[in-house]
Amino acid sequence: MTEMNQKHTCNTSHKGCVSLVPIFNHLDTEQMNEVMETVQSQSFKKGELVYHAGDKSDVLTIVNKGSLRLYRLSESGKEQLVRVLRPGEFTGELALFNEKVHENYAEAMEATSVCQITRSQLQALLVKYPSISLKILQELSSRVDQTEQQAARFTTESTEQRLASYLVELLGSDSQSDIVTLPLTKKDLASYIGTTPETVSRKLKELEELNLIKRISSSKIKIVDEDNLLFL
Amino acid sequence: MTEMNQKHTCNTSHKGCVSLVPIFNHLDTEQMNEVMETVQSQSFKKGELVYHAGDKSDVLTIVNKGSLRLYRLSESGKEQLVRVLRPGEFTGELALFNEKVHENYAEAMEATSVCQITRSQLQALLVKYPSISLKILQELSSRVDQTEQQAARFTTESTEQRLASYLVELLGSDSQSDIVTLPLTKKDLASYIGTTPETVSRKLKELEELNLIKRISSSKIKIVDEDNLLFL
DNA sequence: TAGAGACATTGATGTGGATCAAGTTCTTTC
C-alpha cells in the first residue's frame, strides 16, 4: 500500500472482515475459514491514507470497522468527495481488475480497520467460488447506477434540491427516527453535493424557514416534511 | 424487453456479437461457438428503445453494430445523456445482477444490432468460464471510474473546460488526424457536458477565437492547440 | 425543388450561487 503509512497488521479477528461483508457472507463456514486465511487485516488512524491517486497497489480493500473517505483532486487542485465507504463496502477495484493506477484518494475518517486481498488471491477465490464474482458484479453495477444518478443530479437539479435529496436519503437508511445525523463535515458535504460550505449553510437556513427541516445541533437535523423536501 | 418495439430476431450471424466484444473474444473457438448458441441477436431502428426506466427485463445487451444512447430523466423531466454505447460495450447490468428495474433509457441512435443474453444463461457461462466474469468486472470498474470522473468535472470545472476536455478525449480515440467528428447532436452534447445548446455554441465560438480549434463544418472540428485546450 | 420543421447561432436579460471578508461558535490541546 502507500509507503507513507505504517501498517498495524493484526492477524487475529479477520472474522469480522469476512463474515460481515456482502461479498463473502453467503459462503458456508468452511469456505469462510478459507477466505479468512487469505485476507490481511490492517488498521489506519484518522487521516491516514489507504492509497492515493497514482498508486498502483493491486489489492481489494474492504472496510471492516470505521469509514473511508474517497475523494479526487481536479486538475486545478480542488477536492471532490466521491463517496464514503462504510463497513462491508470495498474499494480498489480499478487498480485490481484493470491493473491501472488509482484515480482516487482513500483516507480514514476515523480509526478504521480494513481487510485486504491481493489480485492473485482474489482470482483464485473467484475461480473456486463463482458466487463471489456475482456479489462483486452486483455491487459494482449498483455503484455505476448510483454514480450516474449523482452525476445527473449535478446537471438537472438545483443546489437546494440536491441538498434536500441528500437529507432524505440519509433518513432512508437511518429510518425509524425523523432525525438525521450528518456523517460529514459541512465542507465534505458541500463537496459531495457540488457546492460550497457557505451555500450549504444558507440553504439549510432556507429549508428551516420553509419549515421543511429543523436544525437540532450542528450535525443533527430533524426532517419535518419529507414529501415537500423532494418537491422543491 | 420493451413491449412497444417489434423485434427483428435474426438467428444468423451472431458471430460478430461474440467474436468482437471484449467480454467474450478471449475465449477459444469452441467456447465461442457455445456462447453463440445462447445469445440472441436483435435489431433496432433509429429512435427505438431497447429498454426504458422502470423496465425490469433481465438481459445483458451488447452492442454489435450501431450505437445506443443511454439517458436519464430527472424528477423535473429534464433529459440527461449518461453515455453512448458503441460496438462491444454492454448495458443492462443493473437489472441483471441486482434484479432491479432499469434507471436509464436505452435508445438506438441509428440502425443498431445487439446481442442479448439472459440472466440464467449468463450465470451458466460465468460458472463455466470465470474469465468472463473478470472481463465484466474490468469493464464495470472502469465505468465506475469514468462516471466518477464525469461527476467530479461537473463540480470542479467550468463549462468551457468540460467542453475542451470532451473535444480532446474525442481526439484521443480518433487519433491520427487532428480533426474530430462530433458523434452527438449539439443538444445531446450539451446535455452530456451539463449545459445548454446555446452555451455550447458560444463556447465553441470562444475557443475558435482563441485559436484553439477551428470549426470545419457543423460536426467537424479541427483541434489546433490540444495542450492549451486542457489548460483553460 | 420548394416548403416545413428541426437544429444552430446570436443577442438581451436575469439570477443562482461562487467568492471574499468579517464575525461567531465549536474543538482541540497543553
Place this chain on the structure above:
DNA sequence: GAAAGAACTTGATCCACATCAATGTCTCTA
C-alpha cells in the same frame, strides 16, 4: 480551563451561465 485554531454562519458583491426570444441554416420529404 484558557488560548489557539477549526469549522460554521452571515453579509456584500460579482459573474458564469440559463433562459427567453428572434433569426438564420440545414435536411428531410412530398
